[in-house]
Amino acid sequence: MYHFFRTQKIIWMPQELDAFQPYPVEIMPGRIFLGNLSQACNRKMHKDLKIKAHVNISMETTPYFKGNEDKLLHIKIEDSLHASLLPFFRHICHFMELHLQLSSVILVFSTQGISRSSAAVMAFLMHHNGETLKRSWAHVKKCKNNMHPNRGLVSQLLEWEKIIHGDYITDIMDPVY
Template sequence: MADLLFCEPTELYNILNQVSKLSRLAEPNYLCLLDVRSKRQYEESHVITALRVKKRAHQYLIPESVDLECVRYCIVYDSNTSSLELCIRRQLNEEEEEEETGGGEELLPGPAVEFGQILIHFTRQPVYVLRGGYECFSGMYHFFRTQKIIWMPQELDAFQPYPVEILPGRVYLGKVSQACNAKMHKDLKIKAHVNISMETTPYFVGNADKLLHIKLEDTPDSFLFTYFRHICHFIELHLRLHSVILVFSTRGISRSVAAVVALLMHYNEETLKRSWAHVKKCKTNMRPNRALVAQLLEWEKVLHGQYLTDISEPIY
């Protein structure tokens, strides 16, 4: 039997924005996102790709269109569950009309937890309950709300992932094409750029306070180490100003990744191994080249006075 765990809104956001060659949402066994709210609420709006869970005779029905044994991420949400514990819930006369009054109260799990407890008998991977439910997630990421119910494979292939979130609502990691995307820029409220590529973007041109452009090619001998302190200070200044920063490179998997790993090591006073693991969780296709990994190890020595991470073993 699988575990039932919480999923933070930022985790779901990053899961929705993972890529291989295309968006990973196009993979049939990647994500099963399940909405246990009422039919009316679901039709008003829901998270993209979410399936509505139906009931028959007050019993949840397992979606037949999904092979739950093979799904990598199975995530359930309701309106606002914020605890995996039992809570007091009013019994309803009509399951789909939350405004209806019922005949008393009883100690019950939230709807997402209740359904999640059923799902763990059908999955191999953990089942996740979205903390704060739809209300919290849609408040943070309104641009992922939709009324669309059926997604064709070609639509999922064409889905344009957003930059991943490294520090929730504060630091994002992406690629040049995302840095040039006006809608993403507006939706994420980006106020500053760290561009580690040879390309230029239309934002903050000539504004050294909001644009740090490090012109560095993606080659095995690229030397980013000398810029780590400048990158950290630039980003930390904007964090104090409550600005949202996008760090990016051409493909967003090597140079910019090394920069955000260096930032986390400095900002959180962490080891290379711990910071690497955090970024890897946020962006699963990250691939800094070995030279950059070695430079990050030197940065670890600068910050901690000694080498604490063994890079002779692959940390990918």
């Protein structure tokens, strides 16, 4: 599926390895990717992955889809414990579902791709698949090992779980969260 990753090369020079840019991680095969700001600004990655929509959960902007509200959902929130993403979860989910129906490839990103964007992806998985926070967390963790929403976002994801399932199911006091 990703022919551009193929290479005949077996030995890499140190400067080549330093120049290597990791691609966003795949959350839903060929449909949803989770990444960071530098990946969101990389023209080659956009072309290779055929990205057609952005969910930007950061204060920064990118050169892509600027002024095109149909392809860009930009939620400007700071990376802090007090940032409130819960009011935007429903909008994020509807935006992503619409683009999945249109067969668009979506990149969800934040500045570092660790906290805010991971929370947005988990909220979508909980909504789209009817999953618990625990299952969504496990799925995203399997795809992106260094993801870790801050405690404020974890609490908001638990509230989102209650909205979706009618009750709290996941115990966020578990050290995993």
